[in-house]
Amino acid sequence: MGIVIKNGKVLQDGELVPRDILIIDKVISKVAEQIDSQGHKEIDVKGKWVSAGFIDMHVHLREPGYEAKETIATGTAAAARGGFTAIACMPNTKPVTDRVEVVKYIKEKAQREGVVRVLPIGAITIRELGEELTDMAAMKECGIIGVSDDGVGVQSSRMMKEGMRRAAKAGLPVIAHCEDETLAKGGSIHEGTFSAKHGLRGIPNEAEAIHVARDILLAEATGAHYHVCHISAEQSVRHVRYAKEKGIKVTTEVCPHHLILTDEDIPANLDSNFKMNPPLRSSEDRAALIEALKDGTIDIIVTDHAPHTEEEKKRGLALAPFGIVGLETAFPLLYTHLVLTGDFTLEEIVSKMTSKPAELFGLPWGRLEEGAIADLTVVDLETEREVNPLEFASKGKNTPFTGWKLKGWPMMTMVDGSIVWKREEVLKTV
Ligand code: DOR
Ligand code: ZN
Numbered sequence: 151m152g153i154v155i156k157n158g159k160v161l162q163d164g165e166l167v168p169r170d171i172l173i174i175d176k177v178i179s180k181v182a183e184q185i186d187s188q189g190h191k192e193i194d195v196k197g198k199w200v201s202a203g204f205i206d207m208h209v210h211l212r213e214p215g216y217e218a219k220e221t222i223a224t225g226t227a228a229a230a231r232g233g234f235t236a237i238a239c240m241p242n243t244k245p246v247t248d249r250v251e252v253v254k255y256i257k258e259k260a261q262r263e264g265v266v267r268v269l270p271i272g273a274i275t276i277r278e279l280g281e282e283l284t285d286m287a288a289m290k291e292c293g294i295i296g297v298s299d300d301g302v303g304v305q306s307s308r309m310m311k312e313g314m315r316r317a318a319k320a321g322l323p324v325i326a327h328c329e330d331e332t333l334a335k336g337g338s339i340h341e342g343t344f345s346a347k348h349g350l351r352g353i354p355n356e357a358e359a360i361h362v363a364r365d366i367l368l369a370e371a372t373g374a375h376y377h378v379c380h381i382s383a384e385q386s387v388r389h390v391r392y393a394k395e396k397g398i399k400v401t402t403e404v405c406p407h408h409l410i411l412t413d414e415d416i417p418a419n420l421d422s423n424f425k426m427n428p429p430l431r432s433s434e435d436r437a438a439l440i441e442a443l444k445d446g447t448i449d450i451i452v453t454d455h456a457p458h459t460e461e462e463k464k465r466g467l468a469l470a471p472f473g474i475v476g477l478e479t480a481f482p483l484l485y486t487h488l489v490l491t492g493d494f495t496l497e498e499i500v501s502k503m504t505s506k507p508a509e510l511f512g513l514p515w516g517r518l519e520e521g522a523i524a525d526l527t528v529v530d531l532e533t534e535r536e537v538n539p540l541e542f543a544s545k546g547k548n549t550p551f552t553g554w555k556l557k558g559w560p561m562m563t564m565v566d567g568s569i570v571w572k573r574e575e576v577l578k579t580v
């Protein structure tokens with residue numbers, strides 16, 4: 151017996167067209183205008199959009215070590231609620247994911263307690279200290295999909311060059327958090343008019359762009375696939391555009407918050423839910439990111455889901471840790487503030503959360519077509535709902551979007567042909 155998703159709409163040549171979808175043995179076996187559901191389980195999605203499951207290449211699941219912030223169980227539940235069917239998790243755990251044992255721990259936990267696919271990322275350097283390279287090849291054998299010291303930039307150019315050489319040899323992308331500490335240290339928000347007005351130490355654009363420029367040269371020299379994390383500054387975009395023109399293997403990602411907010415949106419009370427690294431930048435930077443996403447300089451959209459406890463975030467802007475949650479609001483934010491505004495088509499946005507990340511990282515998901523693995527997301531593009539962190543499955547409630555009215559909420563998420571989450575009040579499963 152299979153499953154027929156009845157009365158859905160799918161994107162075809164930029165249009166939403168009515169389709170039924172038949173799933174047999176975890177695979178999409180047929181997509182057609184009418185499929186007889188006799189002998190199969192039927193799920194009536196009542197005109198909702200059915201997409202390939204979203205893929206997020208930048209998530210902090212916090213396990214092992216920081217279970218008060220998030221666990222693999224709660225983080226993957228949050229991913230499912232956000233329509234994500236596969237997420238890559240960053241190695242700044244405790245212990246750091248810098249060896250085979252930790253990779254195995256994450257994989258086993260994800261197998262037992264996770265509801266979506268978890269793709270571990272290994273560290274570039276041991277304990278992310280920037281001093282000694284990890285055994286990338288061994289971690290790759292265990293299933294890591296890339297290496298990163300996310301949370302900190304690799305300060306030494308020499309270490310980064312050797313890291314890229316080793317990663318290239320192992321066939322792994324280097325997923326780089328770009329931050330020159332000599333420029334960034336002590337800052338909590340963007341260095342600009344807002345920081346000056348409030349007398350706060352800022353993080354300048356160059357802190358990011360210097361690493362991007364340096365690493366592009368190192369990628370050219372080593373042949374590594376260099377992927378820039380959470381790009382935020384206009385100067386970084388400029389360098390990536392130039393490198394791509396030169397044929398250097400560089401790709402990049404951007405977060406919804408950097409596409410939607412600027413430092414001027416930080417409230418007067420300096421709410422630390424607006425503090426993340428890299429920080430919210432200027433409106434010129436935001437415009438450069440939108441343009442770069444449009445012309446393909448920026449390849450994919452990620453959340454940088456970074457849960458922290460309420461106690462930690464209450465410490466005030468200067469002392470609170472960097473990071474905001476993102477999994478459960480990403481698509482509604484993008485749909486409401488980039489698609490409904492006419493800046494992007496639905497297809498442009500969703501490809502950067504499905505087929506593009508799959509293509510970049512060689513993953514077998516991200517497409518809704520006959521023969522594809524049944525990782526799917528059903529989305530309601532009509533109903534407006536308010537962001538309420540108390541409803542999040544994530545332990546992290548640290549969002550700057552509380553109370554925002556958004557459309558484009560996921561309704562049901564299916565991984566490998568099984569429903570892993572659905573919004574009970576909307577979809578009645580027969
Ligand atoms: O805002 C951030 N939070 N940026 C990072 O690079 C690290 C992350 C975290 O781990 O909390
Ligand atoms: Zn980072």
Ligand code: ZN
Pocket residue numbers: 208210240300301454456
């Ligand atoms: Zn991160």
